[in-house]
Amino acid sequence: MDSGTTAEGDGFGALGIEPALVAAVNGLGYEEPTAIQRAAIPPLLAGRDVLGQAATGTGKTAAFALPLLQRVARRGGEPAGAVRALVLVPTRELAMQVAEAVHKYGRALGVAVLPIYGGQSLQQQLRALQRGVDVVVATPGRALDHVRRGTLDLRAVDVVVLDEADEMLDLGFAEDLEALFAAVPAERQTALFSATMARRILAIAQRHQRDPEHVTIVDEVQPAGEGPRVREVAYVVRRADKVAALARILDMEDPTSAIVFCRMRTEVDELTETLAARGLGAEALHGGLTQEQRDRVLRRFRDNTSDVLVATDVAARGLDIEHVSHVVNFDLPASPDAYVHRIGRTGRAGRAGVAITLVEAREHRLLRNIEQTTKRRIVTESVPTVHEMRARRLEHTRDALETTLAEGDLERFRPLVEALAAEHDVFDVAAAAVKLALDARDGAQDDEEIVHIPPPPPIPPARQAAKRRPPPPKAGVERLYVGLGRNAGIRPADLVGAITNEARIDARAIGAIEIADRFSLVEVPSDAADAIIRALRQTTIRGKPMRPRRERFG
Structure with a gap:
């Protein structure tokens, strides 16, 4: 994808999307198509079947939703309220997400969308189907349940989309998918998207698609040493x-x-x-x-x-x-x-x-x-x-005072200080000056604590186990272990401050920081690692020794 120009020739309009849909997409903050959208939208608009491989988060929803909406809006001659497009997804969460996106894109065209999934009120779904909808976004099991009840008529469907097809098969929906394909017309457009192209996915494509356009979007690989x-x-x-x-x-x-x-x-x-x-x-x-x-x-x-x-x-x-x-x-x-x-x-x-x-x-x-x-x-x-903010501002004020002292040129202020010192303790005079400086800058805007919200649930153990130990750092970078972590109240800013102040290292040279409950990991330039370790061994954070060393692998 290009660097981000907003020229008209590089936007969704250049792919053949109608102005009303382009305006809807731009209104949601998207001006440039993603790679999967550039590859999939033109053949879908041309009426071709598409077999796409792309990971979650690459923009697949708009890649099939925009052509689907354009096709549905242009098509006429069907009975009022007939379902014209069926989008099948593996989970209720994805059904809600895709239905919301289709609704936002198609609002200007007057296209009615209905999500159907388990756990939702069946009566609510029935009432919506009776009123009439153009696009149904459903999980396979609940869609087939409606078909068998006679409450979902798919005979007018012109477009079928399978999103996250591999996950639907993993969840055991293979038979439901076959039954749903039997309930839609043979003459239709079919788009199938999957993160992987295993043999069983290709088998579905072979049975239910006609000469599909193959679209594959792979993650770009950062050149060695250039990654962010x-x-x-x-x-x-x-x-x-x-x-x-x-x-x-x-x-x-x-x-x-x-x-x-x-x-x-x-x-x-x-x-x-x-x-x-x-x-x-x-x-x-x-x-x-x-x-x-x-x-x-x-x-x-x-x-x-x-x-x-x-x-x-x-x-x-x-x-x-x-x-x-x-x-x-x-x-x-x-x-x-x-x-x-x-x-x-x-x-x-x-x-x-x-x-x-x-x-x-x-x-x-x-x-x-x-x-x-x-x-x-x-x-x-x-x-x-509030306490941390006040401590931080005091640090800034101390740095500013030390710089001013080093620069000199203070003679014209001495008479005032000497006059005040004759009536007050000199330390009280200095403290009052610091208070005035802080009040002039910040006032009382941070006197109230911000309500603490507990962090979200952790990644499930099965996934977390794979991430417990990060891989060795790239060439030229050393990962240091510090024996203080979240339980000691350590924050990334504390580690950055300790390294920059004690080891005289530019903060921009410090890489990724991970803070666990009992320890922290910091990426630093390899050629500075020894100097940083020596400096941190003489340093404490919140009165506690840092005990730095190189991280051990294996």
Whole structure:
């Protein structure tokens, strides 16, 4: 896929999608087709059967939904309320997800969509079917139950889609699928998508498809030494606390430059204004800006005149800024594919980067879906407390004072200090000056604690076992073991601070950080590992020794 231009010739319209559907997709934040969409949409629009292989999160839903909607909307002559398209999926969760996507894409065309799955009220499904629907998204067992009851008539179906076909077979739906194929017309279009192309999948294709177009999308492989080094972390917060949480996290992380992603342009404007009021140099980037305004915002961000760029996905398409240290998902992306695109804007050219995601408690399943798709763990942490924020700001103030002392040129302030010292203790005078400096910068905006939300459930043990020990680091990188972890209150910022302050290592050279209950793992440059170990052996965090060493493998 290209770098992100939004030229009309590179969008969904160039694939043959009708303007109403293009507008619907763009309105949801997507302007560029993914690889599977570019490959599958044209043959589907041409009426061909498609046999597609692609992983979850690559954009398969839109790849079959957009041609399906266009075909259904154009077709006439059927009885009112006849089901024209059948989409079969393995689970109720996927049925709801696909039905919601089809509904959003097809709303402007007046296409009615109904999800059918077990555990839902049968009477509710019956009433909806009696009113009439154009597209049914169903699990095989419940769809076949309706067919046998005579409540789901598939004789007018023109399109059949099997999504996640391999998983449906794994769940034992093979016989149900055959029965459903027998209930739909022989003259139809059939699209089959699967993450694998095992023999049994090919057998289904051979029996039920006509000369299908084969589409295979494989994951791109990063060249050795060029892959991103991104630390991925999530914070579970209430929606009402998101802005305050973001401000604290940015304060603790102290990014050199950050992009914060929001879903809507109104949210971008509101968040930009709030962050600016809190002293952060934030700029807004969304589709409501003129080209001149957009160029001015990007120029300031590239020149480090502004620290934070608050943007929508559409507006950020095509950005190529190498120095982005942090990417923040203020809203959880709509798909794993969107997540990967967002965080790909940090960790460029081998640099270290940080990807932060704010998650509401009800979204934890979406977070786990991203983990399973990307095959990477997203560490869940707690939002910084008031105590931690005050300690951090005191550290900043101390650093600023030491710099000012080193620079000198303090003679003109001595008379005032001497006059105050004659009436008050000199330490009280200094403390009052520090208090004034902190109040002038931060006021009392962080006096209230943010409600702590327990982290989402862990990955199931069967999957977690495979991830318990990460693979050895790549060439030129050493992984260090530190004998303090989550139980000791250790945070990534603590480890980064210890390494940069004690070993005099640039923070950008520090790679991935994993914090377990009793220990932590940190990736550092191999040629600096010995110096870092020596420095950390003389250092404590929260009064506890770090006991650093190289990680042992095997």
